Amino acid sequence: MTMTQPTIEDANAAALGARDVVKARRKASRTRFTASFRQNRSGMLGLTILLIFIAVAIAAFFIPASSLDVTQVTADPFLPPSLQWPLGTDDSGRSVLLLVAKGAQISLLVGFAATMLSMFIGTSVGIVSGHYRGMTGGVLDRFTDWFLVIPYLPLAIVLATVLGRSLLNIIIVIGVTSWPGTARLIRAQTLSVTARPYLERSKALGAGNLHQMWKHVLPNVMPLVLANTTLAVSISILSETTLSFLGLGDPTAISWGSILEQGFAAGAISQGAWWYLAAPGICVVLTVLAFNLIGRAIEDILDPRQETA
Amino acid sequence: MRRLSQRARIVSMAGAVSVLAAVLVPGMAQADSASPSSSTPRSVFTIGVLQDMDSANPFTGITSAAYEVFQMEYPTLVEYGAKDFAAVPGIADSWTEAPDHSSWTFKIHPGLKWSDGQPMTAKDVAYTYNRILNGKYEQTNFGSYVSAITKAEAPDDTTVILHTNSASPIVPHPGVYIIPEHIWKSIDEKAVVSFKNEGTPDAPSVAGGPYYMIERKVGQFIRMQANPYFWRGKPAVDEIDFKLFKNGDAMAQALKKGEIDFAEGLETNVYNSLKNQPNITTVAAAPASFNELSFNTGAALDDGTPIGDGNPLLKDKKLRAALAHAIDKQAMVDKILGGDGVPGDTLMPPRYSQWHVAPTNPMSYDPAKAKELLDAAGYKVGSDGIRADAQGNRLSFRLLGRTDSSTSQKAVQFIKGYLAAVGVETTVKFVSEDNLTEIIGQGKFDMFEWGWGVEPDPNYMLNVFTCANRSYKQDGAILANLSDSFYCNPAYDALNAKQQVETDLAKRQAITGQMQQMLYDDAPYIITYFYDGHEAYRSDRFTGLVHQPEPDGPLTFQWGTWTYEQMKPVTATDAGGTTNNSSGGSSVPWLPIIGGLIVAGGAGFLLARRRPANAASDDRE
Amino acid sequence: MALLTETPARTPSAAAGGWANPSVRYAVKRTGAAISTFIFVLIFNFFLFRILPGDPVALYTRGRNVDPESIRALEAKLHRPIGQQFLEYARNPFTGNGPSVKYNQSVWEVIAPALWPTLLLVGTATLIATIIGVWLGIRSGWNRGERFDVISSNTTLVLYSMPEFWFGMIMLIVFAVGIGPIPGMFPTGGLSDPGVDTSTPAGWLNVAWHLFLPVTTLAVIYLAEYSLIMRASIIEERGQDYVQTARAKGLMDKMVRRQHAVPNALLPTMTLVFLNLGFVVGGAITIEYVFSIHGLGSLTVDALQGPDVPLLQALFLLFSGAVIFANLVADLLYGYFDPRVRT
Numbered sequence A: 001m002t003m004t005q006p007t008i009e010d011a012n013a014a015a016l017g018a019r020d021v022v023k024a025r026r027k028a029s030r031t032r033f034t035a036s037f038r039q040n041r042s043g044m045l046g047l048t049i050l051l052i053f054i055a056v057a058i059a060a061f062f063i064p065a066s067s068l069d070v071t072q073v074t075a076d077p078f079l080p081p082s083l084q085w086p087l088g089t090d091d092s093g094r095s096v097l098l099l100v101a102k103g104a105q106i107s108l109l110v111g112f113a114a115t116m117l118s119m120f121i122g123t124s125v126g127i128v129s130g131h132y133r134g135m136t137g138g139v140l141d142r143f144t145d146w147f148l149v150i151p152y153l154p155l156a157i158v159l160a161t162v163l164g165r166s167l168l169n170i171i172i173v174i175g176v177t178s179w180p181g182t183a184r185l186i187r188a189q190t191l192s193v194t195a196r197p198y199l200e201r202s203k204a205l206g207a208g209n210l211h212q213m214w215k216h217v218l219p220n221v222m223p224l225v226l227a228n229t230t231l232a233v234s235i236s237i238l239s240e241t242t243l244s245f246l247g248l249g250d251p252t253a254i255s256w257g258s259i260l261e262q263g264f265a266a267g268a269i270s271q272g273a274w275w276y277l278a279a280p281g282i283c284v285v286l287t288v289l290a291f292n293l294i295g296r297a298i299e300d301i302l303d304p305r306q307e308t309a
Numbered sequence B: 001m002r003r004l005s006q007r008a009r010i011v012s013m014a015g016a017v018s019v020l021a022a023v024l025v026p027g028m029a030q031a032d033s034a035s036p037s038s039s040t041p042r043s044v045f046t047i048g049v050l051q052d053m054d055s056a057n058p059f060t061g062i063t064s065a066a067y068e069v070f071q072m073e074y075p076t077l078v079e080y081g082a083k084d085f086a087a088v089p090g091i092a093d094s095w096t097e098a099p100d101h102s103s104w105t106f107k108i109h110p111g112l113k114w115s116d117g118q119p120m121t122a123k124d125v126a127y128t129y130n131r132i133l134n135g136k137y138e139q140t141n142f143g144s145y146v147s148a149i150t151k152a153e154a155p156d157d158t159t160v161i162l163h164t165n166s167a168s169p170i171v172p173h174p175g176v177y178i179i180p181e182h183i184w185k186s187i188d189e190k191a192v193v194s195f196k197n198e199g200t201p202d203a204p205s206v207a208g209g210p211y212y213m214i215e216r217k218v219g220q221f222i223r224m225q226a227n228p229y230f231w232r233g234k235p236a237v238d239e240i241d242f243k244l245f246k247n248g249d250a251m252a253q254a255l256k257k258g259e260i261d262f263a264e265g266l267e268t269n270v271y272n273s274l275k276n277q278p279n280i281t282t283v284a285a286a287p288a289s290f291n292e293l294s295f296n297t298g299a300a301l302d303d304g305t306p307i308g309d310g311n312p313l314l315k316d317k318k319l320r321a322a323l324a325h326a327i328d329k330q331a332m333v334d335k336i337l338g339g340d341g342v343p344g345d346t347l348m349p350p351r352y353s354q355w356h357v358a359p360t361n362p363m364s365y366d367p368a369k370a371k372e373l374l375d376a377a378g379y380k381v382g383s384d385g386i387r388a389d390a391q392g393n394r395l396s397f398r399l400l401g402r403t404d405s406s407t408s409q410k411a412v413q414f415i416k417g418y419l420a421a422v423g424v425e426t427t428v429k430f431v432s433e434d435n436l437t438e439i440i441g442q443g444k445f446d447m448f449e450w451g452w453g454v455e456p457d458p459n460y461m462l463n464v465f466t467c468a469n470r471s472y473k474q475d476g477a478i479l480a481n482l483s484d485s486f487y488c489n490p491a492y493d494a495l496n497a498k499q500q501v502e503t504d505l506a507k508r509q510a511i512t513g514q515m516q517q518m519l520y521d522d523a524p525y526i527i528t529y530f531y532d533g534h535e536a537y538r539s540d541r542f543t544g545l546v547h548q549p550e551p552d553g554p555l556t557f558q559w560g561t562w563t564y565e566q567m568k569p570v571t572a573t574d575a576g577g578t579t580n581n582s583s584g585g586s587s588v589p590w591l592p593i594i595g596g597l598i599v600a601g602g603a604g605f606l607l608a609r610r611r612p613a614n615a616a617s618d619d620r621e
Numbered sequence C: 001m002a003l004l005t006e007t008p009a010r011t012p013s014a015a016a017g018g019w020a021n022p023s024v025r026y027a028v029k030r031t032g033a034a035i036s037t038f039i040f041v042l043i044f045n046f047f048l049f050r051i052l053p054g055d056p057v058a059l060y061t062r063g064r065n066v067d068p069e070s071i072r073a074l075e076a077k078l079h080r081p082i083g084q085q086f087l088e089y090a091r092n093p094f095t096g097n098g099p100s101v102k103y104n105q106s107v108w109e110v111i112a113p114a115l116w117p118t119l120l121l122v123g124t125a126t127l128i129a130t131i132i133g134v135w136l137g138i139r140s141g142w143n144r145g146e147r148f149d150v151i152s153s154n155t156t157l158v159l160y161s162m163p164e165f166w167f168g169m170i171m172l173i174v175f176a177v178g179i180g181p182i183p184g185m186f187p188t189g190g191l192s193d194p195g196v197d198t199s200t201p202a203g204w205l206n207v208a209w210h211l212f213l214p215v216t217t218l219a220v221i222y223l224a225e226y227s228l229i230m231r232a233s234i235i236e237e238r239g240q241d242y243v244q245t246a247r248a249k250g251l252m253d254k255m256v257r258r259q260h261a262v263p264n265a266l267l268p269t270m271t272l273v274f275l276n277l278g279f280v281v282g283g284a285i286t287i288e289y290v291f292s293i294h295g296l297g298s299l300t301v302d303a304l305q306g307p308d309v310p311l312l313q314a315l316f317l318l319f320s321g322a323v324i325f326a327n328l329v330a331d332l333l334y335g336y337f338d339p340r341v342r343t
Helices: A006-039 A041-062 A096-131 A135-149 A152-163 A167-177 A180-194 A197-204 A209-245 A256-265 A274-302 B026-032 B064-073 B122-134 B139-145 B248-257 B268-274 B317-324 B329-336 B367-376 B406-421 B433-442 B459-463 B490-501 B505-522 B562-566 B590-620 C022-050 C056-061 C068-078 C082-091 C107-142 C147-160 C164-177 C201-239 C241-248 C253-275 C277-290 C296-304 C309-337
Strands: B044-049 B078-080 B087-089 B092-097 B103-108 B149-156 B159-164 B211-217 B221-226 B239-244 B262-264 B280-285 B289-295 B341-343 B396-402 B425-431 B447-453 B472-474 B477-479 B525-531 B533-538
Touching: A006 A041, A006 A274, A041 A096, A041 A274, A096 A135, A096 A167, A096 A180, A096 A209, A096 A256, A096 A274, A135 A180, A135 C022, A135 C309, A152 A167, A152 A209, A152 C022, A152 C277, A152 C296, A152 C309, A167 A209, A180 A209, A197 A209, A209 A256, A209 A274, A209 C164, A209 C277, A256 A274, A256 B406, A274 C147, A274 C164, B044 B248, B064 B211, B064 B221, B064 B239, B087 B092, B103 B122, B122 B139, B122 B149, B122 B159, B248 B262, B248 B268, B248 B533, B248 C164, B268 B280, B268 B533, B289 B406, B317 B367, B317 B505, B317 B525, B329 B341, B329 B406, B329 B525, B396 B406, B396 B433, B406 B425, B406 B447, B406 B525, B425 B433, B433 B447, B433 B477, B459 B490, B459 B505, B490 B505, C022 C082, C022 C309, C107 C147, C107 C201, C107 C253, C107 C277, C107 C296, C107 C309, C147 C201, C164 C201, C164 C277, C201 C241, C201 C253, C201 C277, C241 C253, C253 C277, C253 C309, C277 C296, C277 C309, C296 C309
Parallel strands: B044 B239, B044 B262, B396 B425, B396 B447
Antiparallel strands: B078 B087, B092 B103, B103 B159, B149 B159, B211 B221, B221 B239, B262 B533, B280 B533, B289 B447, B289 B525, B341 B525, B472 B477
16 A cells, blocks of 8 residues: 555655644644533533433343343233333333333444444545545545435335345445435535645645545544534434334344334234333434434534524 | 135234323214215215225235125125034025036026126126136136036026036035126136226126125225125115225224224234223134244155255154143233133134144143153253254254234244243244245245134145145246145145045044144144134124124124125114214314314414514514 | 535536536536436346345245246246346336236336325425424524524424324324323324215315324424524524624614525525425335325335335335435526526
8 A cells, every 4th residue: 555655654754743733733622622512501411311321221231131031021011100110011011111221222233333334434435536536536426416315215115125124234224325415525525625735735745545535634524524423323213213113123123113113013002001102212302312412512513603502 | 815714914013093091082973973964874884904905806816805805796606604604505595416426516596686787697607617717817816616626517597517526525615706797708818817896986896795896095995885686685784995004003093983883903902902992892703813833844845855944853743842832822822912812722723613623632831841851852951051952953943923913023032932941042033924935935944933814614724734735846946835834744645635525524524633633743833822803893883793603703804794794884763873974075074174274274374473473573683 | 314414515516618508507417417316226226126035036926826827927027138127127117027016006006096195295294394494493593592492493403303203103192092181183094084085175175184193293393304404594694794784784684684684594495395305205104104194105114015026116216206306406496596506
């Protein structure tokens, strides 16, 4: 790769002194960011909610398997909330509280994993298509345009049908259907970064394309990626819920979406078992809301022009 | 899917709606029992269903809704009686088999008419049978009922002779729907493939049964009108509508509110919520269907060539029988069916009391015994808690469930749990039923969970387990047949050949009983439960609905049209103004009108409000 | 659902020259892009289903009694070279894959009656969501930080975080079933009662009565998004020099808002409305399912069972085509109203 080009070594050596400066500057900006975020009330609210759910998801590892095994639970089905069953029981007599806690694991896992995938594809495509102006850029740009326009849920449904129902597949489906928005955004940002003088300089010094993208473009688009990520997680979680509700999720995994599907299918509403549907639904709303609040807060801080109240 | 002993489809439900508060809303009942329109009151019986008919053409349709409509439209020679499934006259008054078993002769009731007033005679019957016998496409739905028949002829208007090539107790069977020759003769073998046969208000279908079709909107509703020429007399209810729901909860609510009069195929919990509601009568119909855990007992083609990749350990019937002791069928009935069913044992469901047999050696739930039997059969518990045979082959199997069914998804969880408790590991995967059919046909499975809807005669169900009905090869491709466990036992096949030609009921019962016991012992299936059919209807509006069989069979989706022929609207004198409202827009009540206006005018309303609201805020600035 | 991140970022590439009129050139370019997208969808749709596991013949005949002759015909058709198959498909992409497995009718015959319920649902909901969303956005954006804004922003953010179908279920419980003192005012599902002639005014009312809850559900979820966008653009416009100047000159606040800020801020929102159509269509899938409406959405859910591949393919193509078209309209409108993008 770049190692074969001696000029790069030179450029790196020249930049060595500057590296510490850059590091310091980035650290300062991180501190500034943290401080502003702390002052953002709704951002902090979102973060608090999120941390609570993450704690719940971790705590859920300590739920004994027997209490979620339909052949081993002994409670009656559809018990309303009580001291013993804080969120009532489901149609098999399992505690809805435990189900929802267990569901937090899969929902958050799918949310994060799918977003990572989507961010990875979106950022790579965005940077590359912004950096290379010729054929490569054009083709990738076209490709992004195509995917941007294809309606999201029908595409996800079709993909999920073709791939089959499993946890990994649902992550892939959400990941590969939700990247084009990010790619668009990153591409625009890349274009503006590439136009900056220091990149011209680095290019003149003979830096390779990979080096330019990795060392200069990526750090500059990272804050945007971050803001976009939090918003994307919220969309991933909503997507997982919807796909699971339509029966396209992994039927053996407990997620908020699959609890909703099961409750729905088991006639929870006719039974008046509102807790069975309300609990996972509220969890989804709260988590998605948390990510939205955080994402907006980050956006506000990065782009003060749009600052909300 | 198909009622005639095909795979029973437990309609997968997904619903919305209901009593959050247990309080029923009394206000809404008037909505639909609103005053009848200006014309004479017309009684309409609306049935909520969850599955649409796939085609109104009897040579094409296979869903149970399609068969229900076919029964209403097309007569049969013989019918299953309402009381106990005994054969009773259809349009044939009598039938006799020739002493040499070479033919059956049916005497057709004289003076019958189709719904368009044309005469219905023995010629129509002969036409129908010959069309099936000589057809290709026509064979697909009805071929199995005419397999022993070679030719049909109608020497006069009231006599039909069906020539047969062997003795067969199955010939006088209500399987073949008689179609009107004067309509169908213009639809040739090519046209029949795409012929829709849907009635419209202007051109209703021509039928000979109690009702004919006047309208169908795919995915929405089917409307059937009473046939004035029906030979047992015009039914009392003028119109029967099938209204489609995408989920059971919505259907239950519609019943409570009076949008529909009958709800069919209710999921257990939805059904339970309808119990003890005012004006609603619920029926848990005696089971005619079972679900099973099926094993791959050694997949092979009909010629014995092994196929697929089933785990060979499951060829051991001792292993399969031991697992039968591991499964708590009663708990599954209680927790999956909410108690509306009975633990499974042998093949023919209890509703068919003349065929059902109790096993001589019931394998009841006893995990300790299951472990004992497994130990004895040489499957010892390994260090990982999973059993293995002497060669170290672990008892680890693939278990397939159906995405289409919520009960299947639950049942599989139970089976997995019970098997794990005796040291048997399962890897669960869910696929669609259609997909599963294919996987089974190729023998690429270890176990799966599914079920059958069983027809009153045991022949079809027993045939599922014959060697000849295993998968077969055609043009290099392996195609699925009836058998889904690949059970093959020459002794069983010999008994089956005997029951097929035995016309003495008692002797046939003895043979079929022996066959069922054989299947129970060899356990290609572990029948988990027989499940009740759930129905509910507005007893404040309709009366005289008929159970088949008495006293606890289902009221609709029967083997026949007994309820539709015999029920009556509750008259105004019985209870205040409960005649169902007529069709037409007159039923739109006030609240909905307001609702509609809000939708239409909501935007305008908000726009109109904008000025003052904004003015107020402007003042503040 | 590209909340706040996606104001259309058109990046004009170097002008090709030759076209005298930039608007024509712009229109041709956008139309060309739309066509290329559709061709991509066509190809994608064809090959995606070719990689489904299992015997393709079984795939197209699932669960159905098919006479041997038809199977052979189908086999012959499916075993031809892929290029030939594609050509045939391209000639008639909707019906080229054979009849619907589930309904046993040509795909078009199945889809046609389901078209207008979805159009009605999505159209009405979008209209209402746009009008109310824009109004809310203007009001809270202009009066940023006031009580109205705080309440409206927070409510819309919560609504935006809800899965449509879950909100629909709640609407159904409260307004169709009735809870506590609230009577069940609306039907639990369907589009009209059987036997109601939907070509009469009384029939329209019946339909409107049935559509009230599903339309409201969709509209409420999407108005949240539109109002958030509108609010953001109003805030931006408000900060612009010309607005500040106009206000400084003593122009009435209302005038400034109505004559300058709103028209400018409206543009991105309206574009988003069109760009968003794909998501609204997606929302319609679950909403139709929950409310038992026989439209394209519940057909999609039906087609999932099995799956009914020919139907699913046609639906995917239809959804994509409609959204591509809506996007093209948005692009053209955008170019018309904002000449800057045409360069």
